[in-house]
Every structure is written in C-alpha cells, then in structure tokens.
Amino acid sequence: MINTKNILLVEDNPQDEMLTMRALRRANLINQIDVVRDGQQALDYLFREGDFIGREDPDHPAMVLLDIGLPRLSGLEVLERLRSDDRTKFLPVIMLTSSDEEYDRLKSYENHANSFVRKPVDFSEFAETVGRVGVYWLATNEPPPGR
Amino acid sequence: MSARLALAVLLPIVACAVQWYLWDIFKPYAWFFFIPTVFLSAWIGGLNGGLAATVIGALLAWYFFISPTLSFHLINPVSAFSIIVFVLTGCLFSVFFDQLRRSKKQANDALAIAESANEKISDLYQKLKEAQRLASVGNWSWDIQCDKHTWSEEVYNILDRDPALHAIAYPDVQEYFTPESWSELSVAVERCLSEGVSYECDVEVVRPSNCPRRWIAASGEAIRDANGNIVNLHGTVQDISERKRVEQSLRESEEQLAVIINSAMDGVIAVDEQQRIRLFNPAATEMFGLSMVEAIGQPLSRLLPERFHQAHEKAIVNFAHTSLKARRMGGMGENSGIRANGQEFPIEASISQSVIAGKKLFIAIVRDITERKQTQDEILRLNFDLERRVVERTAELTAANRELDSFAYAVAHDLRAPLRAMSGFSHALQEDYGHQLQGEPLIYLEQISLASRKMSDLVDGLLLLSRSTRGGLQYELVDISAMSKRLLAELAQSDHGQHAMVEVEAGLQAQCDARMLEVVMRNLLGNAWKYTSHVENPTIRVYAENRDNAHFFCVADNGAGFDMAHANRLFKPFQRLHRQDEFPGIGIGLATVRRIVNRHAGSIEARGEPGKGATFCFTLSDMPVTLEQDT
Structure with a gap:
C-alpha cells in the first residue's frame, strides 16, 4: 500500500530542490511534494503556524526530507523541535545533507532522525538514493499507529 | 751548772789539802795555792762559784795557814789585811768571769740571730727569683754615681742574654730594642734622669739570637738623696709578648668583625635591654638615613613606623624570654622601617640575642626589600x-x-x-x-x-586533511595487523580486476587514535594497491622494523615506485609524481598521512625506486605497546 500523503522537502538550494523533485518523480512517487526553504518555515508548515495557519491538508506529511544546512533554523534544530513535540515526535524525518560531518550525523541520531542520507555529487547515485529513500518510507515502512 | 758549782766549791778544799801537805816548802806564803784556785773556780763556776770559792778559800787559809795556825785569832794586822785583799781579789775574779760569760753568751745569741736571718733572706731571694720567673718580671737598678747597672736574673732571661755576662749600661742597651721602641724608651729614661719622672711603656725587644721578638712593659723611677739629687734609677721589665699577641689577635678579629659589619649589605643594629641602639653599621645608616652618631642611644622604635611600636616592643620582650638564639622578625605579616625623612619602606629582619659581659644584647639584621618587593x-x-x-x-x-x-x-x-x-x-x-x-x-x-x-573527490580529500589536524586524539591499543587485513580485503573486494599478494606481519600493535590510524593505513594501502595495478605479480607487505632506536611500521609494494629525487614532494598536498592517466589521484592522501603521524609524535619516511616499488615507514611514538607487554 502506497502512502499517498504529502512529502515535505526542506531545502534552500533551488538546484538541489529541482534535482530532488526530479529524482522523486522518476521513482514514480505520485505524492504531492511541498517545499519550504528554511527551518522556520518547516516548523511553521508542520505546526500550522505563521504563513501556514489554516494549511489545507489536515495530516502530517508522510515524511520530511530535511536538509541540515538551512537558513534561520538549521535542520538539526528543526529536528530537535520536532522530536520534542508530541505531535511530530514519530514523524519520519530523513536528514539529507551534503556533508558527512560526524557531528551532524551524531546529532541527527541523538535526536532520533529516521535516516541520515548523504547527497552524493554524482547525479545518478543521487537520484537512485532519493528514489530508494522515498520508496522505502512511503511504501515499505509501516507508519506508527495513528491516534 | 750545779756540777760546775760543786767543782768550784771543791777546788779551795783541794788547794788547802795540797798546800797543807807542801806547807814546809811554801811557808810563809799562805795564799800561794788559793789565788789560782779562786781564779779557776770563778772561771768554772761563774759569779756564784767564784764567790763561794773565795769565802771557803779565805776561811781555810785563815784557819790553817795564818798564825796562830789552826785558829781564827789574828795577831798580825798584816794578816788581816791579806785576808781582805784575798777576798776582794776573789770577788773581782768572780765578777770578771761572770761578765766574760755574759758577753760570750750575747755574742753567741747575736750570731744565731744573724744566721737565721741569713737563711730567711736566702729563702726570700729564691722565692723572689721564682716569682720573677713565673711572672716574667725582672728588676734592675742603676747607681748613677758609680754608673753601675744591676739586673735580676729574669732580666737576662727576658733579653736572652747570658747571665754570666755583666749588665749592659744605658744607653748601650739600645741594641736590644727596635728603633721605634728605643726612641720612645730613651725619651722616657732621659726625662726620668733629668726630672725624676717615672715612666711606663711597652717596647719591642729584638733579641740577638733568632728568637722571635718580644714585647716588654718597661717601668722605671728615680731615687733622690737627702739633697734631692737623683742618685739611682730602678725599675722593672716584664715580658708581655703573650698579652700583646692576644691583644693583637683580638684587635685583628675586632677589625675583621668591624669590616664585616661595616661592609655588610644588610643593616646591623645592636640594641640593649632598654631597646636603645648600641651599634649602627653603615648599611643601616644608608637605609634609615640616620648617621651613626644620631642613631646610637636612640630607642629602636625610632626606626619603625608608629603603628608597629607597641607590638614590636612586646615582641622583643617576648623573644628575650625564650631560649631561642635567633628568629625572623615580623613573623606573619609585613615588616616596615621608617627613614629619617619619614618615608616607610618594606624590610625583612631577623633578631638574635646574646649576653655580652653580663648584659643582654639584641642584634637585628635588617634588609631593605623595597627593590625585591618591586x-x-x-x-x-x-x-x-x-x-x-x-x-x-x-x-x-x-x-x-x-x-x-x-x-x-x-x-x-x-x-x-x-x-x-x-x-x-x-x-x-x-x-x-x-x-x-x-x-x-x-x-x-x-x-x-x-x-x-x-x-568532489578533491573536496573530500581537503576535508579529510583538515579533519586530521582537528579534534583530540583518543589513544587506544590498535591492532594494526587486523586493520591492515581488513582494509586490504576491502580493496580486493572493490577492485575485481586485481589480485595482489598480501603479507601482513602478525601482532603489529600501537597505542594511537584508531580512526586516524585507519585513515593512514587506508591511504598507504590504497596507494600500494593503486601503484601495483600495472605489475604482473603485485605484492604488498605490512611489517614492523626496529632501527635508529625507533619502531617503524612499514607498507611496502613492488609497484611503480618513484624517483627518490622527488621524494620531498611526496608529502606535500596536491603534489603528485604520476600523471593522471597513469594513476588517478588528487595528491592529498600522503599529506594527510604525514599530518596524522606527526600528531602522534611520529615521523614518516619514503623509499622508492622507479619500477621497483615503494616503501613507506612511520613511527607513532617512542614506546610502542607490543603484544608481549600487553599480556
């Protein structure tokens, strides 16, 4: 059963955004992909605050692809906030990052990120990775029981 | 005495008998035998014997030989007169001999007294000589009228002159004195001679033999006759060499002490029991801006700021009651002195106490520590x-x-x-x-x-290089052999086209940061793998060697090698010895390896020859941990 809920992509780099979108599409994921461009927007989106008060979709997205190097709030800070909030503590969050800094990886796991994925420079590898991640979290993985 | 008296009484009786027997021959000389008898009796019996013999003789001659014989009747007045003459003669003899005897006795007594006096004198003389010897004192006298000099024995001893010789006259005696001493002595003697002024002076004696010089105390005084003329000089000489020597050494030690105290860098201040200054050395003078004259006699408190006065006075009194010889002053806190101009300055002081000539003396050693404080x-x-x-x-x-x-x-x-x-x-x-x-x-x-x-590879390499210098090293025991095997297996797996011979020495271990060392080994083994890709029988060896007092870990291959002439470029970032089309690479691996090795206080070296292979050896620390030591 394919999860048809939205996917939230938090990415400030438009080129990465385009490439990610392309990769997800080519992985045949039909879900709607919402994109926000910084950490604060991501939180606003998920908690329906600020610009996103009264967001139409009543559910949380099926997964969040969260870049670490973000303006305003970094991806790690966003993750920490999501995990400390009951509403989002089980939300699948996949950290997507250019870096392979140990600190970032450690922090991500400490805050219970569901995955830590390095964005490879090589496009085909990148596309394959994003596609696999998408398929895994949307099709393979069973979400926590709904409340 | 009674025997003499009896003999004196008996003699007239014997004379009477002898004359009776020879009367026919000596008749009519009735007194012929009696006169010598009375003389004898008086000689033998003295006054009493003589008188007794006279009375007995007179009676016997009157009775037996003066007519009428055998009676005391007197017919002839001449006879009576002869009796009277005999008696008077007898009395005269008696008195004469008595006087004679008394004179003799007196003479004997006088003689005895004289003898005993003589003995005493000789005894005294001996004692005097002894006393002079013991005291090294000799006496002399100079009879001016006859220019006669007399020396006691000790004078000879002191001047080291043969006692058999005569005393030397003034001024010939000059030869016994140093010139300085003689000029002093002769002036004194001349004044004594002319004015009768007594003298006393210490003079130095030069003795003829090679004996050391001596110091003597010479004294003299004049004796005048009834007319007041000076007729005699007499006096003493005393050997005071020992005293002089002691005085000299005392003076020297005093001078030394004075030099020490005067040249001391520290202020030396002596204080009596009333806390009045008794000694104030130049350093103290300079320190307190107070001359010695100003300071002596002043209370010690004059040198201290007022707020310390009471405590300080008490401290000294307390110190006096202890049996301590010396101690630091100011114990806990800072100590200060005050200069004459009122300026305070920090001092460091110690105090000691001693009793000199029965009086207690405190000696303070004071140091101006202004400079030190500064x-x-x-x-x-x-x-x-x-x-x-x-x-x-x-x-x-x-x-x-x-x-x-x-x-x-x-x-x-x-x-x-x-x-x-x-x-x-x-x-x-x-x-x-x-x-x-x-x-x-x-x-x-x-x-x-x-x-x-x-x-992207370049970025990754740069990041690795920069990371290799960041962060702390976490030392742990790393099994290099196992790590090498694992890395080589990974290489073999990722490169299906190549099968290299690998030899890894067992038991290689080092105390180091495991992840850093993995970067090192990954690079070295990766290089070895890469550069042997073109040879027929690629061989890679990992082993240890000990040389130059160091423990090296080595990775050797038989690959492309390099020219030693360019060895110095190997470890520099982005420097490569091979073209990209020969062996791809970014030239940052060995730079990273060297940084990591350096961070482990180690060193790395490379040996190589083109076409024959390369060997990289590195050390990690002076004392690698081996398996044996570990178990």
Missing part, C-alpha cells in the same frame, strides 16, 4: 599580564579554530551543492534530451560529470 610586584604583574595574554590568545586561537571548522563545514556542504547541480543537470540533460544529441555534445556532458566528480 621586582615581586613586577613579576606578579607580568605573570598576570602573561596569563591574561594567554587567555586572550587562547580565545583568539579558539575563535580561529572555530572559524576554520565552520569554513571546512561550509566547504563540505556548500561546495558540493554546485557540483551536484553540475553533475545532476548534465545528467538530466543527457537523460531527457540525450536522444537529440550525438557525438561531441555527449562527450562534453560526460566531461562535466567527470569534472564534478573529480572536484
């Missing part, structure tokens, strides 16, 4: 400054490091994004519009991909 303050200030600067620099360094970290992070993160875009979009182009492109455009797109991948 130096200490300066040191404190400099230290403080230094610490502050260290803190500043550390902060700067920390900031710089942090900046570097964020720079590296930015490089890692942000440099990759455009690369990914280049690679991604060229790929997208190829995928979406590849069918419209042919020939060169496709190759160009591929070159963009290649370049971005190469750039």
Whole structure:
C-alpha cells in the first residue's frame, strides 16, 4: 500500500530542490511534494503556524526530507523541535545533507532522525538514493499507529 | 751548772789539802795555792762559784795557814789585811768571769740571730727569683754615681742574654730594642734622669739570637738623696709578648668583625635591654638615613613606623624570654622601617640575642626589600599580564579554530551543492534530451560529470586533511595487523580486476587514535594497491622494523615506485609524481598521512625506486605497546 500523503522537502538550494523533485518523480512517487526553504518555515508548515495557519491538508506529511544546512533554523534544530513535540515526535524525518560531518550525523541520531542520507555529487547515485529513500518510507515502512 | 758549782766549791778544799801537805816548802806564803784556785773556780763556776770559792778559800787559809795556825785569832794586822785583799781579789775574779760569760753568751745569741736571718733572706731571694720567673718580671737598678747597672736574673732571661755576662749600661742597651721602641724608651729614661719622672711603656725587644721578638712593659723611677739629687734609677721589665699577641689577635678579629659589619649589605643594629641602639653599621645608616652618631642611644622604635611600636616592643620582650638564639622578625605579616625623612619602606629582619659581659644584647639584621618587593610586584604583574595574554590568545586561537571548522563545514556542504547541480543537470540533460544529441555534445556532458566528480573527490580529500589536524586524539591499543587485513580485503573486494599478494606481519600493535590510524593505513594501502595495478605479480607487505632506536611500521609494494629525487614532494598536498592517466589521484592522501603521524609524535619516511616499488615507514611514538607487554 502506497502512502499517498504529502512529502515535505526542506531545502534552500533551488538546484538541489529541482534535482530532488526530479529524482522523486522518476521513482514514480505520485505524492504531492511541498517545499519550504528554511527551518522556520518547516516548523511553521508542520505546526500550522505563521504563513501556514489554516494549511489545507489536515495530516502530517508522510515524511520530511530535511536538509541540515538551512537558513534561520538549521535542520538539526528543526529536528530537535520536532522530536520534542508530541505531535511530530514519530514523524519520519530523513536528514539529507551534503556533508558527512560526524557531528551532524551524531546529532541527527541523538535526536532520533529516521535516516541520515548523504547527497552524493554524482547525479545518478543521487537520484537512485532519493528514489530508494522515498520508496522505502512511503511504501515499505509501516507508519506508527495513528491516534 | 750545779756540777760546775760543786767543782768550784771543791777546788779551795783541794788547794788547802795540797798546800797543807807542801806547807814546809811554801811557808810563809799562805795564799800561794788559793789565788789560782779562786781564779779557776770563778772561771768554772761563774759569779756564784767564784764567790763561794773565795769565802771557803779565805776561811781555810785563815784557819790553817795564818798564825796562830789552826785558829781564827789574828795577831798580825798584816794578816788581816791579806785576808781582805784575798777576798776582794776573789770577788773581782768572780765578777770578771761572770761578765766574760755574759758577753760570750750575747755574742753567741747575736750570731744565731744573724744566721737565721741569713737563711730567711736566702729563702726570700729564691722565692723572689721564682716569682720573677713565673711572672716574667725582672728588676734592675742603676747607681748613677758609680754608673753601675744591676739586673735580676729574669732580666737576662727576658733579653736572652747570658747571665754570666755583666749588665749592659744605658744607653748601650739600645741594641736590644727596635728603633721605634728605643726612641720612645730613651725619651722616657732621659726625662726620668733629668726630672725624676717615672715612666711606663711597652717596647719591642729584638733579641740577638733568632728568637722571635718580644714585647716588654718597661717601668722605671728615680731615687733622690737627702739633697734631692737623683742618685739611682730602678725599675722593672716584664715580658708581655703573650698579652700583646692576644691583644693583637683580638684587635685583628675586632677589625675583621668591624669590616664585616661595616661592609655588610644588610643593616646591623645592636640594641640593649632598654631597646636603645648600641651599634649602627653603615648599611643601616644608608637605609634609615640616620648617621651613626644620631642613631646610637636612640630607642629602636625610632626606626619603625608608629603603628608597629607597641607590638614590636612586646615582641622583643617576648623573644628575650625564650631560649631561642635567633628568629625572623615580623613573623606573619609585613615588616616596615621608617627613614629619617619619614618615608616607610618594606624590610625583612631577623633578631638574635646574646649576653655580652653580663648584659643582654639584641642584634637585628635588617634588609631593605623595597627593590625585591618591586621586582615581586613586577613579576606578579607580568605573570598576570602573561596569563591574561594567554587567555586572550587562547580565545583568539579558539575563535580561529572555530572559524576554520565552520569554513571546512561550509566547504563540505556548500561546495558540493554546485557540483551536484553540475553533475545532476548534465545528467538530466543527457537523460531527457540525450536522444537529440550525438557525438561531441555527449562527450562534453560526460566531461562535466567527470569534472564534478573529480572536484568532489578533491573536496573530500581537503576535508579529510583538515579533519586530521582537528579534534583530540583518543589513544587506544590498535591492532594494526587486523586493520591492515581488513582494509586490504576491502580493496580486493572493490577492485575485481586485481589480485595482489598480501603479507601482513602478525601482532603489529600501537597505542594511537584508531580512526586516524585507519585513515593512514587506508591511504598507504590504497596507494600500494593503486601503484601495483600495472605489475604482473603485485605484492604488498605490512611489517614492523626496529632501527635508529625507533619502531617503524612499514607498507611496502613492488609497484611503480618513484624517483627518490622527488621524494620531498611526496608529502606535500596536491603534489603528485604520476600523471593522471597513469594513476588517478588528487595528491592529498600522503599529506594527510604525514599530518596524522606527526600528531602522534611520529615521523614518516619514503623509499622508492622507479619500477621497483615503494616503501613507506612511520613511527607513532617512542614506546610502542607490543603484544608481549600487553599480556
């Protein structure tokens, strides 16, 4: 059963955004992909605050692809906030990052990120990775029981 | 005495008998035998014997030989007269001999007295001689009228002159004295001679033999006759060499002491029991700005700021009651002195006590520590400054490091994004519009991909290099043998075309940071793998060797090798000895290896020969931990 809920992509780099979108599409994921461009927007989106008060979709997205190097709030800070909030503590969050800094990886796991994925420079590898991640979290993985 | 008296009484009786017997011959000389008899009796019997013999003789001669014989009747007046003459003669003899005897006795007595006196004198003389010898005192006298000099024996001894010789006259005696002493002595003697002034002076004696010089105390005085003329000089000489020597050494030690005290850098101040200054050396003078004359007799408190007066006085009194010889002054806190101009200054002082000539004396040694205090303050200030600067620099360094970290992070993160875009979009182009492109455009797109991948590798290498100098090292025992085997297996797995012979010595271990060492081994083994890819029987060895007092870990291969002439470029970043088309690479691995080895206080060296292979050996620390030591 394919999860048809939205996917939230938090990415400030438009080129990465385009490439990610392309990769997800080519992985045949039909879900709607919402994109926000910084950490604060991501939180606003998920908690329906600020610009996103009264967001139409009543559910949380099926997964969040969260870049670490973000303006305003970094991806790690966003993750920490999501995990400390009951509403989002089980939300699948996949950290997507250019870096392979140990600190970032450690922090991500400490805050219970569901995955830590390095964005490879090589496009085909990148596309394959994003596609696999998408398929895994949307099709393979069973979400926590709904409340 | 009674025997003499009896004999004197008996003699007239015997004379009477003898004359009776010889009367016919001596008739009519009635007194012939009696006169010598009375003489004898008086001689023998003295006054009493003589008188008794006279009376008995007179009666016997009157009765037996004066007619009428055998009666006491007197017819002839001449006879009576003869009796009277005999008696008078007898009395005269008696008195004469009595006188004679008395005179003799007197003479004998006088003689006895004289003898005993003589003995006493001789005894006294001996004692005097002894006393002079013991005291080294001799006496002399000079009879001016007859110019006669007399010396006692000890004078000879003191001047070391043969006692058999005569005493030397003045002024010939000059030869016994040093010139300085003689000029002093002769002046004194001349005054004594002319004015009768007594003298006493210490003079130095030069003795004829090689005996050491002596000091004597010479004294003299004049004796005048009834007319007041000076007729005699007499006096004494005493050997005072020992006293002089003691005085001299005392003076020397006093002088030494004075020199020490006067030249001392520290103030030396002696104080009596009333805390009045008794000694004040030049250093103290300079320190307190008070001359010695001003200071002596002043209370010690004059040298101290008023707030210390009471405590200080008490401290000295307390100290006096202890049995301590010396102690530091001011015990706990700071001590200060005050100069004559009222300026206070820090001092360091110690005090000692001793009893001199029955009086207690406190001796304070005082040091002006103004300069030291200043130096200490300066040191404190400099230290403080230094610490502050260290803190500043550390902060700067920390900031710089942090900046570097964020720079590296930015490089890692942000440099990759455009690369990914280049690679991604060229790929997208190829995928979406590849069918419209042919020939060169496709190759160009591929070159963009290649370049971005190469750039990505460079970024990764740079990051590794920068990471190898950051962060602390976590030392642990690392099994290098196992690590090498694992890495070689990984290499073999990732490169299906190549099968290298690998030899890994067992039991290689080192105390080091495991992840850092893995970077080192990964690079060295990766290089070995890469550079043996063109040879027929690739062999890679990992082993240890001990030389030059160091324990080396080595990775050797039989690959392409390198020219030792370029060895110094091996470890520099982005420096390569091979072309990309021979062996691809970015030239940053060995630079990273060297940095890591250096951080482990080790060193790395490379040996190689073109076409014959390369060996890289590195040390990690002076004392590698071996298996044996571990178990």
